[in-house]
Amino acid sequence: MKAIVHVVLKKDVLDPQGKAVEAALRTLGFGEVAEVRQGKFFEITLDGHRDDASARLDRMCEELLANPVIEDYRITIPDA
Amino acid sequence: MKAIVHVVLKKDVLDPQGKAVEAALRTLGFGEVAEVRQGKFFEITLDGHRDDASARLDRMCEELLANPVIEDYRITIPDA
Numbered sequence: 001m002k003a004i005v006h007v008v009l010k011k012d013v014l015d016p017q018g019k020a021v022e023a024a025l026r027t028l029g030f031g032e033v034a035e036v037r038q039g040k041f042f043e044i045t046l047d048g049h050r051d052d053a054s055a056r057l058d059r060m061c062e063e064l065l066a067n068p069v070i071e072d073y074r075i076t077i078p079d080a
Numbered sequence: 081m082k083a084i085v086h087v088v089l090k091k092d093v094l095d096p097q098g099k100a101v102e103a104a105l106r107t108l109g110f111g112e113v114a115e116v117r118q119g120k121f122f123e124i125t126l127d128g129h130r131d132d133a134s135a136r137l138d139r140m141c142e143e144l145l146a147n148p149v150i151e152d153y154r155i156t157i158p159d160a
Contacts, residue, residue, distance in 0.1 A: 006121065021122065024144055030136060035125040041086065042101065045115040056110065064104055 001046050003057050004076040007066045008039030053077070081126050083137050084156040087146045088119030133157070 009015050015037050022036040042065060046053060057075045066073040089095050095117050102116040122145060126133060137155045146153040 008123070018122070021144070025140055028140075028143055030140055032127045032130060032133075032136070033124060033140075034127045035123075037123040038120060039123070040118060040120050042098070043088070043115075043117040043119070044113060047112045047114045050112060053112075056112070060105055060108075060110055060113075063108055064101070 001049055001053065002078060003044045003046065003053070004078065005042045005044060005057065005061060005065055006039060006074045006076070007041065007061070007071050008037060008073075010070055010072055013070045081129050081133065082158060083124045083126065083133070084158065085122045085124060085137065085141060085145055086119060086154045086156070087121065087141070087151050088117060088153075090150055090152055093150045 018036045018038040021038060022033055025033045025036065044057070044060075050056065054075065054077065057077075061073045061075065062068060098116045098118040101118060102113055105113045105116065124137070124140075130136065134155065134157065137157075141153045141155065142148060
């Protein structure tokens with residue numbers, strides 16, 4: 001089975017990478033750009049099917065994929 | 081309006097970051113992890129509504145957000 005995990009900085013945390021992209025897009029002539037926030041995502045392929053997959057993915061996020069202090073994460077299991 | 085742009089390495093391009101996360105998850109006891117691919121995404125807020133928004137986003141990807149030689153990108157406009 002497959003899962004997608006999105007990790008993004010919490011709303012109140014400054015996102016310098018996003019700000020840089022935002023400024024660069026405006027410089028390139030895309031004046032309609034109001035804001036850019038950048039995040040990362042993971043496409044995770046899991047062997048077999050476990051009933052506790054969602055709980056396990058949650059633990060993966062807490063332990064490795066995200067920094068819960070400054071980041072939010074969202075788990076999507078497309079074919080669940 | 082809002083748009084989400086996902087950028088991910090093409091299938092045939094090695095993803096060392098994904099491989100590192102994959103190995104780390106297994107080391108942490110998540111033996112069910114078969115593969116991890118890592119990508120990035122941008123949440124872009126655009127001023128007003130333009131009919132050519134989708135074409136403009138395409139150009140943003142080609143010019144800045146993605147490297148079309150090694151990366152694929154996908155544009156989603158949630159409320160379109």
